[in-house]
Amino acid sequence: MPQMQSNVTWFPAALLMALATLSGCGRVEWNDDLEYPDRTSSIVVLDKPPDQAPPGFPLPGRPAVVPEWLTARGVTLLNPASMSEKPWSDNWKNTLHDELISHFATPGKPRLGAPDAPALTVLANELGLTESKLAEGARLYRRLCVQCHGMSGDGVGASSAWLSPAPRDLRTGDFKFISTAEHKLPSGFQPLKARPRHEDLVRSLRSGLEGTSMPSFALLGDESLEAIAAYVLHLSIRGELEFTVMNGALRQDRETLQLVTKSPEQEELIRYKRLLSTTLEWEDPEADVDDFVAKQSSPSIKAYAEKYIDRVLREYIAANKNPLPVPAYPYPENQPLPATSITAGHTLFKAQCVNCHADYGRQSDLRFDIWGSVVRPANLTQSQYKGGRRPVDLYYRIARGIPPCAMPKANLGDTDPGRAGWDLVNFLQALPHPDQLPSDVREQVYGPSRIKLGANP
Amino acid sequence: MSAPVSHHTDDHAPSGFLSRYVFSKDHKVIGIQFFFSSILFLLLGGALALLVRLQVGYPEQALGLLTYCFPFLQSRIPAEWGGRMSPEFYTMLFTMHASVMIFFVIIPWLTGAFGNFLIPLMIGARDMAFPTLNMLSYWFMWPAFICICASFFVDGGASGVGWTAYPTLSSAATANGDWASPAARHAGAGHVLWLISLMFVGVSSLMGSINYITTVIHCRAPGMSLWRMPLTVWALLITAILQSVALPPLTVALIMQLLDKTAGTTFFLPPGGVGFGNWTTGPGGGQPLLWQHLFWFYSHPAVYIMILPAMGMVSDIMVAFCRKPLFGYKPMVFSMAAIAGLGFIVWGHHMFQSGMDPRLGTGFMLATIMIALPSAIKTFNWLATIWGGDIVFSSAMLNALAFVSMFIIGGLSGIFMAATPVDVVFHDTYFIVAHIHYVLFLSSLFGIYAATYYWYPKMFGRCMSENLGQLHFAPTFILANCTFYPMHILGIGGHPRRYYDPTLYEFLLPFQSLNRFMTVSAVLLGLVQILFIVNVFGSLFWGKKASRNPWNSNGLEWDTPSPPPHGNFDVTPLVLRGPYEYAVTGPSSDHLTQTQTEGQQS
Amino acid sequence: MTTQQIDLSEWTFWLPIAFTIFGIGLFILSRFWTRAWFATFTLTIAGVTALTVASPFVGWWLPAQGSSFSGEVDNLFLLIMFLTGLFFLLTEGLILFVLWNHAPKPGTAPLPIHGDHRLELIWTVVPGILLALIAVIQMPTWARMKGQGNESWLSARYESGGDKADLLLTVQGRQWEWRVRYRDPSAPPLARPLEWATHPEASDLHAVNEVHAYPGAKVRLLLRTQDVIHSFFVPELRLKQDMLPGRTVPTWFIPTVPAGTSNETRWEIACAELCGGNHYRMRGHLVIHPDKASFETWYSTAAREQSRRSRPPETGPLARKTN
Structure with a gap:
């Protein structure tokens, strides 16, 4: 069987190929001769x-x-x-x-x-x-x-x-x-x-x-x-x-x-x-x-x-060594957010934030950031916060801004910046939950005909 | 020589090279064209599978030499990782592996190549009922070939959303006008090409199946009653009916998804839209689940499209090599019909966990479990057929035996998936991967191998090398089991499929050695298939010349020269009996062909 | 996290090669001995049987049982395993027997039998009854898993009420993590919990990738997704449920841990439906606290942290140095 013999010799060759293919691969390790690539992007x-x-x-x-x-x-x-x-x-x-x-x-x-x-x-x-x-x-x-x-x-x-x-x-x-x-x-x-x-x-x-x-x-x-x-x-x-x-x-x-x-x-x-x-x-x-x-x-x-x-x-x-000081919360803890504070926060928001967070962020325009990429100011009615959802996180964003995105720190005034800051935080916390907002604020945010959703009887 | 009784007044006698070998209307040439394109795509699909296995087995391994050898890979595998493939690239690999194997290998090979070649020969027809349509059915594959191959090179690469292409992963589109998807890197232009390509495949299959049905109904030789047809023809007929009914919904679904991707429709986008990171689509109005229903309404019957022809062919091959009549001809036909019929009401078993109403799941479970019954009947009939036979261990017979013994595993593992509570565990784990490979690789592909060895002499006038064929069989059978059986074990352990790096999960770590074992087995399995390719192409030139009937078989196709001339038969055959008259005292041997009168020399 | 290396000496590497050579050997043997093919089939089928039987003993088996219905599911699995195993051994045994007696005895010839009505009837009716039995026996468990413990399959539908759930939470999948939201257990029960899944309340507790529960609690999950289809899969719970864009799919489980467990148990949550390139990385933890009290401690701590209005304590290398 001459034909068969040629194939029998061919087969070990294939096996060797298999071995070579497998053992020829290096581990994916960042070994010493691999260097960081030089910057080429603009x-x-x-x-x-x-x-x-x-x-x-x-x-x-x-x-x-x-x-x-x-x-x-x-x-x-x-x-x-x-x-x-x-x-x-x-x-x-x-x-x-x-x-x-x-x-x-x-x-x-x-x-x-x-x-x-x-x-x-x-x-x-x-x-x-x-x-x-x-x-x-x-x-x-x-x-x-x-x-x-x-x-x-x-x-x-x-x-x-x-x-x-x-x-x-x-x-x-x-x-x-x-x-x-x-x-x-x-x-x-x-x-x-x-x-x-x-x-x-x-x-x-x-x-x-x-x-x-x-x-x-x-x-x-x-x-x-x-x-x-x-x-x-x-x-x-x-x-x-x-x-x-x-x-x-x-x-x-x-x-x-x-x-x-x-x-x-x-x-x-x-x-x-x-x-x-x-x-x-x-x-x-x-x-x-x-x-x-x-x-x-x-x-x-x-x-x-x-x-x-x-x-x-x-x-x-x-x-x-230099953390942003967080002023004490001026309202009682473990209580529902005070309506007056939310209303005050709403006023602040309307004065300073709506330029970018248009319609509370629901119709935000796109912006550039420092990297040259395009960002969208957050939609604040979604209860979704990139920088964290703790009140203190919201406070950081308000009091420090987001510098690379041209989000400025809020101007909290001179009289009681701590209280103003927390008012804004309280408003932001209540904003995604219509039932938490005072009725006049709710009407301004969600319109008068809004059915009270989320709150179960 | 008496005047042939022909069904065709027009002979389509080919005149030039192009019309004889390329744009031929001769069913045999078209079959051979399908045969070779399927083999080529088998190589592509196999290579993709090996890359998938390499990644799962050795998730932290660089592709090293492979990227060096194939510049195509080099440009797609980030060098800064030291040559490890990206997870997106991996999704593309398994998606394209499945798509290529299903739509460009198994289905065309079974129905395109063997269906075209065998149906007219086996029923004694001079050609297909619609030769031009037949030619078109092959040439409609070419846009599909081009699209699917081109999709590897477009921006974003070929489709990487799974061969099931579930929305919204696959259908989400940006309004930019380019086809980049916000959901996945490999769901952009490549996926659009994938959709178009599948549509062409569907149209091709539809043309083919209309042709097959008409041919079988109208063009049978005198005396060839339905109950005298070989099981191969029965299987192909039932497959053609399945295809013609199931393909339109798939085509519709493909068009809907194509519109979703390119024209901004929202068939599969829910009313509220979906959001990716910082970006949200507009409101939709559709339903992602709709795709799953439409898709599986085709793709579950597609599984039977991929197994029924193999079942028919394996029956004929086993009979020829154990020199015994087929056991239970009519039960075999009825069970195939039952599989096809039930096959249309079981698609929901792919969707038990999809969020479909669980009460529907109960109904689908009942139908699905009952579909195991006809399969069991077939298995028992095959067993009774070979029982007491005089078995010839040819390459074709070995592959057919492998088909039967492995289809048992594939069929039985299906029961686990059908039982709804157990499916909760096994759905989308490696258990289903094992199941589908036992059905498609260890059954369909072994069936295809068997059929190739068996009918190759008729197709090309030369026999394939028996030694090489058997040398190919032994390691293939063992290694296929090494590659796919441990997947059951992985599935039992809960190993989800389509994972790029399973070692991230603690509960999967103990299974990683099995993964490595399967990968090495798969690589060897892939290499062994080269023997088959060598055999197919080498035998074209060096194979032993084949006589009219090298296997002493009964079918009508063995009554013609090898290869048959244009028009197939010298004289239109007059069929006297069914194809399974073995173990009888024939005039010169142990069998009676369908046209022999008793006492006539074969 | 272990690294995966090609180790030429490991069994995973040399065993397949040995099998290949063995297969070639069997082929050569078949030139002289026809029953080499019987050997090929026998050894392969014995091999897969042995692997199946041996797997549980080397730890390749079902994960630990962690929910009220996991035992039931496992029993159904074992039942099917047993029945299919019997059929497997029977049919493969017959094939091997035929391969051993591959030719009729000298002097005899194969019989021209075309079929047998009685045999056909037997092997249609017996498997038919068994299969129907397998199907029917699944139904109560399926109904219990998908309905709320109701055994009738007719009532096995996704209920909208969160009646008698101890813990109600929304898990929202997104590329590629699980966003978890708990409803305050002390808040009054909801009449329409499915609405709550899309309309969060201020008192909800938010978490990522971690689902906390305690043994015996009836946990109701409302599954949602932000982008594509994900599938919430915890192998130990025998729980898997797709999340559909635009829909809320409820599911439930009651976690169980072995008696006497005093530490928290952590199981992994995996995504079981392809959801993009990093599908494999949607890993979460299901944390089962030893008892209700420790769960409540965790909950109140987390809730306090979520409403933190003061600077958190310093961490990190510099803070450690100054302390």
Whole structure:
């Protein structure tokens, strides 16, 4: 049987193929030679989101479409790919890459602070970003978060394309739901970036963000959540450094020498740094963070990176020590919400909130956020709160705003801001439940003919 | 030579290459066209299945070498994960595996390839009743082929909402004008193509079944009464009736979903609409459950469409290889008819947990459990048929025996799913995956293999290699059981199907070793199938020349040359008896063909 | 969470290869010995039988029983298992017997038998009766599971009233988590609970991915979904129910735990209907407290936390350092 024999020899070959196919696969591990990808997505130059709504754009999120909308509104988009053009040579770009590697290492073995910068490691450890915790966080992140948030935290993981709103790009250092007190800075100063507190990060992980695609991870347990939060900070700081350097470099590229001449703004900058030194316990106020741009040479990037990480870590530590004060609840606890308070809150709401939360959020217009993506001010009649549903969470949102989304803090007046704040909270709490609202408020919100639903006789 | 009594005045004698081999109206060429396209899609569907298994068995494993070998995968598997496939990609894999296997392999292979090739030959007709319609039924598959293949390459990838395509996951659409879905990455343009492709398949099947019914009713040779038809023809006739009744609702449902996706209708969108993250659809006015009713009204009979022809063919093959008459010819026919009839009132057993009124569930359970009865009758008749036979262990017979022994498992596991309280546990777990693979892989596909070995000589004039066929059979039989039987155990443990990474669940961790075992078995099983492909294509050139009747069988098809010429029969046969006259003292052997007069040389 | 690696030495890897080689060996054997095919079929069928019989002893079996009706369901399963097992052994045994005696005795030939009326009657009537029996015996359990404990299958419909439920909660599925909302157990009972599922009250307790209950409580779940079809599945409860967009589907269970359980029992909630890419990640916990008192403690703690109006206590590394 000549034909059969040829096939019998062929069969072991097939078996060997099977073995080779299977054993040739590597484990999905972020091993040491896998590096964080360099930033390639556009840098949206925004100090504050534009106050214009994108007209007629139906679906919040969708980062793939949004840049066109932004450029149409005069927002500058910087392309990191142009960094390799002159005067920023490839070498310059590589230096930034090397700095990021030396301070943040790789996804497989993350750390914060280069070995030759022990001061950073000390600060990082104080913040809980120890190597062991980062390793555990990276493991969990790889398993649970990377699909949406991407390996470098860019928010464009494999599953992200059709999520609405788009998953958060962690690489700008901006966070939405925070409970940190604002630094009191003299007028004319740009406020410090709104840094989240540890609790804020863990709360988002634990409860998820209702109304977005971010699910709850409460079942992992507190320790795992802490590890993920630590790793998220690691990604965020890494991304922020990259973002800032690229931003500065690319702006320099376009508006030549604007940052280099000693302008009045430059003088102001130094004053500003002095100020930081008091709030952030920063030792070296004179060091010019923008020095590197002037010189355009690589050694200064190294210095800048260290300084920048140092400053960001201090900001995070300061944020943790500086919670937003919550005034005492002025009404008796464990009682139904007082009608007068709800009515007062309603008045405040009508005065300050309806511009964005039109018709109590039922007909909100879309807005831009600092990432350049489109967001929709919440529909507050749904009993759905992204930042948490505890009264204290609502208070944080009112008293602190949501800085990256241009939601300002409410103006609670000077006479009794605590009471005004709680009035607004009480109103928001009652708003989704028609039976909780005083009848005149209910008529204004739900109309006169509204049948009393939800309340069973 | 006496003048043939023909049912056709027009002979459609082919003249050129195109009309002979491509746009042929000859039922045999059309059958062979279906045969080869099914084999090609078998390879595609099998490859998708192996990727699915790799992911479930080794959820944290990179595809490594595979992505290196196939650039197509490389561009679709995020490199930054170290080459692990994304969960969305995984949903696409199992969706397309099921769709390809059901709509492009099993159904076309059974009804398209064998139905076309065998019906006229077995009833003594010169061709199908409507040759042009027959040609169209094949060429209507081509838009479907193109759509389904193109869907892999469109934005978002091929459909990934399960082959059942339940709304609102599948039907939710944005008002943007593009087809991106807010519900799932793989429910956009790829899913639209999936819907269109299935519509073409449906139209093709509908044309085919009208043709089969007409042919069987009108074009039988003189003397070929209904009760003298081989079971294969009976099975194909009943299948054709099933298809012609069940397909219109599916086509309607597909059109409705297509309109929902592209034209903004709301057949399957509930009155309040649905919300995805921060975005809500407008108000609807439809009902997601409607799709399930329409879909299963087709897709449950589709299961019988996929098994009945195999049952018929396996009956004929077993008779030929155990040299004994078929036991219980009429009960076999009646039970097939009963399966088909009952098959229309059991669709609700797919929806016991769907939120349908549970009282309906009780009725559907009764009908579903009773449908096991005709299957049991068939099994017992097969057993009685081979009982005391003189069994020839040919490749075809081995596969037919595998069909019977594995159909028993597939049939019995169906009872668990039919019993409503037990189904609460097993619904949408691996138990149903095991069940459907025992019915479709270990039964239908083994039936297809058996039929291929058996009728290949008639189709191509050459025999397939027996050695290679049997070498293919032994590991296939063992490995198929290794791959699919443990799924029952997983199902009993509550392992939900369509899970990308079961190790996330503590209660599934003990089962992961079984998952790995099944994956390795599946890879080997896939590799062994290459033997079959080699056999099919190699035998075209190197196979032993086949005589008219290589198996000494009785059917009319063996009365013609191999392969039969255009017009099939030299003389229109005069049928004298049924096809199962074995174990009789014939003139030269142990059987009497349907046209032999007693004492005549075969 | 264990990592899954291809381990060449594990049985899962070498056993299939051994089976393949074994199959090829059987093929070679069949060149000389026709009963090699009998061996192939016998060993395969014996293999699957052995796996089924051995599975319960290595932990590959039904999950623990956790609800009032899980025992009933398991008994029905075992009954079907027993009956189908008998049929399986009978029919496969006959096939194997035929394969062993694959040829008639020398000197005899196969008999030209076309059928037997009496045999047909036997194997139609006997399985028919058994199957009908199997169907009828399911009905009371089905009615109890889907109705509210009523045994008549005619009354097995989704009732709208939440009569005599100890716990009433809405579980809303969404991509990809379970949003849970409890009705305050101390609040007066509802006349139309299905309406409550869509119109929350201010006193409701909200939670994510965790359903809490206590043994013996009649828990009524009102299942809803925000986006696509999900399916609420707790293997231990033998409970699975799809959530339909636009509808409220009620279901219920009474959790049971082994006597003397003093800690909370945690079972996993899984989604059993494909709901998008991350379908596999819709994992929740069903927490059964040891008794009603500890459930109430949990409830009041959670309710207090939900109405928190003061700054929560500090957590995290920095807080630990200062404490």
